[in-house]
Amino acid sequence: MNLQGVKAIYRFEMERTWRTIFQSVVSPVVSTSLYFVVFGSAIGSRIKEIDGISYGAFIVPGLIMLSLLTQSTANASFGIYFPKFTGTIYELLSAPISYFEIVLGYVGAAASKSIILGLIILATANLFVTIEIAHPIWMLTFLVLTSVTFSLFGFIIGVWADGFEQLQIVPLLVVTPLAFLGGSFYSINMLPEFWQKVTLFNPVVYLISGFRWSFYGVADVGVGVSLAMIALFLSLCLGIVWWIFRTGYKLKP
C-alpha cells in the first residue's frame, strides 16, 4: 500500500482548499446564514412548527445536506478534473499507486472538506436557533456517508467532464434542484399526495429525512430506508469508479 502517495494527494487537495478558503468555506457559511435570514424569518413567521419542531431548527439538517451535496460534488469533481485539464494527470498514471489509493486521496480529501464544512454550518446555525441532536452517532454517520458518497459521485463527474461547463452543470442543474426539492425546507408530508409520491423518486429525500431524524427523531421516511438508499448510491458510485479505472475511461487511451 502506497500510503505516502495517498498522503501526497490528500495534502495537495487540502492545500488547494486553503488557497481557495473563501470559495470553499466562507461562501457556504455566508449563504447558509442568508438562508436562515430569508427562509427562517420570511417563512418561519408563517410556519411556526413542523412536526413539533420550530421552523428555524427544522431546516438546519436540510441546509447542511444542501451544502454537503453541492460541495462534495463540486470539490471532488474539480480535484480530478484539473489535472486532466492541465495534463499533470500523467504523474498520477505513471506513479506506483493503485486506483484505490488515488480515489482514497481525492475522495478522502473532498469528503473531509465537506465534513468540516458541515460542522461549521452546524455551528453557524447554532447561533441562530437552538439545536438538539437526538442521535449524535447517527448524525455523524449520515454526515460521513453522504460526504463520501457524493465525493465519489463528484469524482465520476470530474473524470467524465470534457470542459468546465460540463463540470459545473451537474452540481448546478442536478444536485441543487434535487436538494431543494428533497425537503430541505419543508416536510414532504406537507405536499399534496401526488407530489409526495413523485418526491419519493428523488434520492436526496432519503438523505435529508435520515439526517433530520438523527437530529429530532422525526422522519418523512423510515431510517432504515434512508440508510439503504445511501448504501445503494454508494455502491453504485463505487461500481462506476471501479469500471472507470478498469477500462481507463477518459484517463488512458
Add this chain to the structure above:
Amino acid sequence: MQSVISIKNLSKTYADGFQALKDVSLEIEDSEILALLGPNGAGKTTLISIVCGLVNPSSGSVEVSGHDIISDYRAARELIGLVPQELTTDAFQTVWQTVSFTRGLFGKPAKPSYIEKILRDLSLWDKKDNILMTLSGGMKRRVLIAKALSHEPRILFLDEPTAGVDVELRKDMWDVVRGLRASGVTIILTTHYIEEAEQMADRIGIINKGELVLVAQKAELMRKLGQKQLALHLREPLERLPGGLDDYELELSSDGRELTYLYSTQGKRTGVRGLLSALQGAGVEFKDLDTKQRSLEDIFVTLVKEQS
C-alpha cells in the same frame, strides 16, 4: 549486457483505429543512454507512454527489471522517472511543493536534502518558493526534470527534452544526464534532432511510422551505414563515363564536371586506389578531390526512404 527494459512485440492501435506502434521489440541495456530517433508522429511518445503506464498497449509486453508493467506495475514504476514532452505543471504550487509532491506520489518518504540537491543541480534553488504559474517555459522544463528525479529513479525517460529549450538549459540538462549515467541510471531520450542523438547516445534506435527500423551502437551505426563520398572535380567535362570504369558505381554530374564515388569505410578495401588508377588508365584527369563522411542525417533519410 543485462537489459533493464525488455519490450516484446508491442503494438498499439488507438481508439480511432490508428496504429501508432507495430510489433516493436527492444532491449534497453542497463546504464546506457538510448536515443529514440524519428520524425514527428513516428510513435516515440506512444512507446514511452506505454512503458510508463499512460497508455494501454494493444498487444505485446513490457518488463522493467523483470517486473511486468501491468501485473507488477508498482515495482516497475518505482524505478522510472518521466519527463513528458508537453510542459504540463500545476499552476498554484511552488517549485518545492510540486517536486516534493511527486516524491510522495512515488511512495518515498520526504528527503529535503535530496530535493535541495536536484534543485541546485538544475539551477532552480533560488526559484524554490516561486509559484509554478509565474515561471518561464525553460524553468518549467527544469521543474519537470526535477520532478522526474525526485524519487531517485533508476531509469529516466526524457521525451523531446530539448524542444524549444535555450542553450544554457541544454547544457545544464546534458550535465545532469551525464552525471546520472555515471551513477548508473539508464536514460532513454527521444528526439528528432540527429545531432542530439549523435552527441549524447550510446545507442540509437530509429522509429518511423510505428516501426522500430533499427537499433545499433552509435559508432556501429555510423560505421555500418557511414559511407564516405569521394568527389572528383574533373579538368575536362565528360559526356559519358568512359569504358573500363564499369566496376565502380560512379555517378557523373549533369554538367559532366564532377564524378562521385560512394564507398564504405568499413571494408578492407575501399576501392579508392583501384579507382584512381583505372581513371588514369582511361585518361580522365581531375584537378581536385574531396571526401565527405555521411552524417546521421543522411543515414536517417536513406533509411526512412528505403522503408517507404
